[in-house]
Amino acid sequence: xxxxxxxxxxxxxxxxxxxxxxxxxxxxxxxxxxxxxxxxxxxxxxxxxxxxxxxxxxxxxxxxxxxxxxxxxxxxxxxxxxxxxxxxxxxxxxxxxx
Numbered sequence: 001x002x003x004x005x006x007x008x009x010x011x012x013x014x015x016x017x018x019x020x021x022x023x024x025x026x027x028x029x030x031x032x033x034x035x036x037x038x039x040x041x042x043x044x045x046x047x048x049x050x051x052x053x054x055x056x057x058x059x060x061x062x063x064x065x066x067x068x069x070x071x072x073x074x075x076x077x078x079x080x081x082x083x084x085x086x087x088x089x090x091x092x093x094x095x096x097x098x
Contacts, residue, residue: 025051042094
């Protein structure tokens with residue numbers, strides 16, 4: 001009986017270790033529109049699959065902002081939830097818009 005309980009406890013612990021982390025991931029970026037030239041700085045939440053590097057983040061951001069006619073210039077950084085508050089004022093209306 002004791003062995004069975006330890007075995008089940010081990011399975012539960014192994015499942016928790018193997019479960020993917022649900023860490024929130026964000027990026028700040030710069031984008032532009034032409035005719036007339038307009039620029040914006042924004043902060044966007046990324047899916048877990050786009051958090052690895054700036055290239056994967058850019059591929060996730062581009063179609064989302066392109067829907068409103070914006071062209072991605074660059075991804076400045078990728079960060080966690082702890083970096084949101086310091087960027088909120090700078091991003092203004094483009095804070096978590098897309």
